[in-house]
Amino acid sequence: MAKDGEKSEWKECVWNPRTREFLGRTASSWGLIILFYIVFYLFLAGLFALTMYIMLQTLDDHKPTWQDRLSTPGLVIRPHHEPQETNDIIYTIQKTESWDKFPQKLDEFLSPYNDSIQAQKNHECTPEQYFLQEDSGEVKNNPKRSCQFNRTILEECSGLQDRSYGYQEGKPCIIIKLNRVIGMLPGKDGQPPSVTCGAKRDDSDKIGEMLYFPSNGTFDLMYYPYYGKKAQVNYSQPLVAVKFLNITVNQDVNIECKINSNNIPIGNERDKFAGRVSFRLRINSDK
Secondary structure, eight states, rough: OHHHHHHHHHHHHHEEETEETTBBBBBHHHHHEEEEEEHHHHHHHHHHHHOOOOOOOTTTTSSSSSOOOSOOEEEEEEEEEEOOSOOEEEEEEOOOHHHTTHHHHHHHHGGGGGGHHHHHHHHHOOHHHHHOOOOOTBBBBOOOOOOOOOOGGGGGGGSSOOOOEHHHETEEEEEEEOOOBBTOOOOSTOOOOEEEEOOOOGGGGSOOOOEESSSGGGGOOOGGGBBBOOOOOOOOEEEEEEESSSSTTSSEEEEEEEOOOHHHHHHHSTTTTTTEEEEEEEOOOOO
């Protein structure tokens, strides 16, 4: 009998036929509490939607409203390994299979810079001055034009005269680019930024002579400022090529390239490699 009583009490906790309560609440009580939560969550959803709408009104589709702009953009070299765990370039001149991947990667990287493609998409700009395209109040000057950077500017490192980019002769080319920063004006008083490369201290006698393309390794001012991927759809990043003419073979040569500009600081407390890139170059020869 005791067990039957406990069973009956348990059933009444779920459904009480005398008071017509389900889990301790009547139908009207359940209706009111469900209605309350529906209204409450609809209010929260509406408040969230309103907040998002107001926030989106402050954003510009073509450039970030706020950006933690780096004072010193980074440098990147090509060719590079994928995934990019190291910038080492190591090969043997007599073994084509050890270096043929480097010209292939450079061809792929430089294909958008072909003169015919640049002539179709971009404009001939006035060198040695910024290509400013500011908005006029609320009228947006979009899409913005971009300046041509023709592959032929890289001359001996363009891959057009020498399909091996010098790797076959032990005189390899590397391509350097400066990372994009929206609105950056890298240089003042008409002085364009440039790249210089050199061996690290212990390898200074191994690096030999170098050629830069364009001459002096400069990034012309006409490619700046950069206005962003959406505003400047066809933007072609300027490049600098470095050709190593007589580097010491069968030895590691540790090389560092850095940006030189009168308004871009090199290195900082947060990133000592800002504005520079290091890599190891080793050219082996069986001769």
